[in-house]
Amino acid sequence: MYGWIFRTLPGPIWLRTVLFLLLIAAAVAALFHWVFPWLSDFINLNAPTIGALSPVSVQGQPETDFPLTWASR
């Protein structure tokens, strides 16, 4: 796969190396910008609020905005 990509890129070895690194950088940027933020919604690592599992309110108003309800967004 990577070998095929490297062979398909145009130019001499040094140019191919630069292009290859640019492709990897673009892939990492896409992961950081779009994929990981989306993925983190499904990973229950950080939910600091109370009432996230059973939205009972103390003062009669239902909590509607807590981080883990991706269904509501």
Next chain:
Amino acid sequence: MGSRNRARSTSFPLFMTQVIGEILLTVGAVALLFVVWELGWTTVQANASQRAAIDSFAQDFQGNLAPGPAGPSAASSYGDPASTPLPSTEGEVFGVVYIPRFGQNYEPRPMVQGTGQRELDTLGLGHYESTAMPGEVGNFVLAGHRQTHGATLDAIHTLVPGDKIYVQTTAGYYSYVYRNFAIVLPSQSEVLAPVPMHVGTAPEDRYLTLTTCNPRFGASERFIAYAVFDSWQPLDAGPPQEIADQVRSAMGGE
């Protein structure tokens, strides 16, 4: 040209093994990158946006930045705390929180209205909208991340009873004293009651409650820190001694 011929002459099982191996290595690298993003990059981003939030709060902040008079008697002579105007919109930064116990490297954190994902992920400590405002009789509750997105309350377990927690708003400085902690289930919203854990009881005291996740890298429980109101001082009295330097640098003074 040699490599192309070699690739073509490679047997099919060997070719598939190579492809599957590369895919597995890629999946592993992406998983490691995700850890870097979640535990590192989100904090880099959140620290930058929290600093910007404090800067914009500081721009509108009109207050004497010289430290206030020393001693508890001076601080307790201002009477009942003035109330902070209710933020008009969710996501509005309406104060700054200082927790000296978390150390010199712990920057003051913006306090924002609301506990939605946007508020907590980018802006620091979120105020549960249904709870009291700073200094009010009742329970003033803030949520913050233990890990990721600035890890605003990562060191919450290091609080020692008697530690001060300071809240600065456009009305003044509210000082609370940390008293005790509790570890509860995420569903135990009694924590947010005007008298924590006593739903239906009319409050007489002023509480500050911090909620974050527990254990440190998990979210199966919540770590709750309870503090009680200690004193208040208006803006023109200047910031409390203990945080005077931090306030000055956060508010753009020198």
